[in-house]
Amino acid sequence: MKDTKLLEGIEISDEKEDLICYSYDASYAKGTIPEFVAWPKSSEEIVKVVKWATNRGLKMLPRGAGTGMAGGAIPINSRTVVISLERMREVLEINSKNFTATLEPGVINGELQKELMIYGLFYPPDPASMDYCTIGGNVATNAGGPRAIKYGVTRNYCLAIEVVLSTGTVLTLGGKTFKRVTGYEMKELFIGSEGTLGIISKITVRVLPQPEEVITLLISFNSVESAGKSVSEIIGSGIIPRTLEFLDSSCLSLIEKNFELGLPTNVEAMLLVELDGEITSIKRQGEKIVDIARKFNGEAKIATDYYSRENLWKARRSISPCILKMKDKEKINIDIAVPIDSLSKTFVKLNELSNKSNIPIISFGHAGDGNIHVNILVEKSNEEEKKQGFEMVKKIFEFTVSIGGAISGEHGIGITKKPYIDIQLEKKQIELMQAIKRVFDPKGFMNPGKIF
Amino acid sequence: MKDTKLLEGIEISDEKEDLICYSYDASYAKGTIPEFVAWPKSSEEIVKVVKWATNRGLKMLPRGAGTGMAGGAIPINSRTVVISLERMREVLEINSKNFTATLEPGVINGELQKELMIYGLFYPPDPASMDYCTIGGNVATNAGGPRAIKYGVTRNYCLAIEVVLSTGTVLTLGGKTFKRVTGYEMKELFIGSEGTLGIISKITVRVLPQPEEVITLLISFNSVESAGKSVSEIIGSGIIPRTLEFLDSSCLSLIEKNFELGLPTNVEAMLLVELDGEITSIKRQGEKIVDIARKFNGEAKIATDYYSRENLWKARRSISPCILKMKDKEKINIDIAVPIDSLSKTFVKLNELSNKSNIPIISFGHAGDGNIHVNILVEKSNEEEKKQGFEMVKKIFEFTVSIGGAISGEHGIGITKKPYIDIQLEKKQIELMQAIKRVFDPKGFMNPGKIF
Known part of the structure; x- marks a missing residue:
């Protein structure tokens, strides 16, 4: 039954076709079919779903686009209501003077990037799934991406979140300032908590002015080790590129097979390096990198125009889906x-x-x-x-x-x-994390059985 | 009695002269004289102090250099042992390939900067008290500084901490990598926790390569508002200076009175702007800033050499102490x-x-x-x-x-x-913070009565 009567006007379904869609993500994990999927449209509606679910003893699983790679958004308890944030897609505010954007959790990362571009801004975290994944999911997994080397991960940009706890309490954690020391920064706990502490219903992120120029370098190597050593030396030279991606030979073959970009497939490894900033300064950095690569018999090519660069990144981002397609x-x-x-x-x-x-x-x-x-x-x-x-x-x-x-x-x-x-974690640390979970979700409604 | 017999070879004192020194900090707060001060030299010694204190029902107050501005390091319960980390001053490792430094908590921020300089590196957080304050204290207060505008605060650089809890448990939270999503990032709770959760006994920070060049600009304005508007426009233009400091006319008079640097005292406000990076690129940025300032009738001067720049910063950093000296x-x-x-x-x-x-x-x-x-x-x-x-x-x-x-x-x-x-915080948030405190410090031994 796909219905809006069941739950005070909130769209909810228990139809098999719907439920199956929400029983997997991009990982190899296998989950259970949930009992319901709900699509709230506001924080108030989330609160209603939470109260409805807890009254029925249903577990809750907040979910963005389901592009997660670790099974965090897969139900493993059949008595679960998946709370899909897909209908909360509004960019609530872009403040180009304060360098912040306030978003509903279902905003797609790539959509935000496009909107920001109009203002000459960008949001640094760029997971490979950026064309599909949501900002809410990004916060819940502390998503990174290629640009993290220079710009950091979601944690470094998430200034404030509104969360709905399983108790029905709504909290705003953090604020619109870049500096803040006002007690324990509880927002930081929710970043990377994979839906186990509460439902993220609003997000304010820091955004940055777009760099003047970008240069993309492709460097091929005859050995994986040489590529590794070049990475160390590039970083060691004081240059911080905005990306420094590594691809091994099987990756390259896979990309060539699917995209025919003309990448060399007879090399052992490749680095995809991007520099951003003022043109004079990144040109000099580019020359330095070419010199370093040569020392390790690396051969560098420069992708100058926007489209060849975009194609390259499209290919890079498709590696994971390509691997999935392998018979x-x-x-x-x-x-x-x-x-x-x-x-x-x-x-x-x-x-x-x-x-x-x-x-x-x-x-x-x-x-x-x-x-x-x-x-x-x-x-x-x-x-x-x-x-x-x-x-x-x-x-x-x-x-x-x-x-x-x-x-x-x-x-x-x-x-x-x-x-x-x-x-990774000693027993005592896991126990402390479990105790923290109980502080926010005393009865264990939120995405149980995940992380620990 | 200043003694090393009382507590298994650990230096500890109950002499009035010692105790008085540890009853105040750089704030206007007035505290109580503690019962003891202990100076452990290692994590093991901290654990011993903790066990000794809890056995006696003594509260514990970890303390760095006491340069805090909010009274966080002042005892307010006379049955307190101040745990001074001053004797734990070793830089344990500087890894210039991994861009990390591992430190004992009592390492002075400015001393670390000097050591890093040898490796062509720097640690971005630079509180005004950097010549005195400790890294442990910096973590405990999430210290910032002028460079935060470009580089962020302590939270953005603190990769791992070792903490001793009041239960005697020793934990290592975080690690040596820049990315990490392995459960709740509990380290983040300790950053800014002001000694209320546990004692930070070791710290690994991220460090960066030194920028090629630095330019310092001094811009005077005839109105505070014009200065404020210039700040907005500089930031809005896409330039991210490494510092953008504001001084009002009373500040300038104060500095001139104490340092005689030849600063104009007949202006209403001044901006101290620093740009860092490659010389060609920061020169262009500097010109842009001068243009912006002119629009608001601001007059810019450039401090080119290292010493005039250092003098300027020395003066800037001395404002707080100068105000204290006012009769x-x-x-x-x-x-x-x-x-x-x-x-x-x-x-x-x-x-x-x-x-x-x-x-x-x-x-x-x-x-x-x-x-x-x-x-x-x-x-x-x-x-x-x-x-x-x-x-x-x-x-x-x-x-x-x-x-x-x-x-x-x-x-x-x-x-x-x-x-x-x-x-700032609604009641529910304070209650959640108090519950988090109980997770780490169930009996309330750590720096009670602070924050909430």
């Missing part, structure tokens, strides 16, 4: 973050694990800030290989933590990484 | 943060309040990010005027919150702003 293969994808000086070591380790097991690994990601997306490709119907794949995940996480890294850089824990959380 | 006057100092587009409005309001009451207000601060230090100067022995002064504080805070601002940008709440916290 007979299932991808186990994880995103790790390692200290920048351990990048080469990490690539070597990944190669070693792949060679030893004969299971292909496609690696790409944000080399500049040590955030690597690792895709382990296992045969679809080979249960033994799948098991081996998950053992590799465990080994990669153990290695990551042993060198001071994080088992998730920008995807979150959700359910896919939950089995490994104790590699 | 017959007591300063009630507050730091507010307002949305940038409300700067002019705020200056006008402050002038209005001062004129109406005939109580002088000296304003200065970080105009670029809307963070203004407001000093209300009342007669030392005039209790009636003091009362009036505190009424002004309340009015300024109410105004600040009404325009979407924060009652503290970088000083914290401590005890001086505690009476006003409910202007």
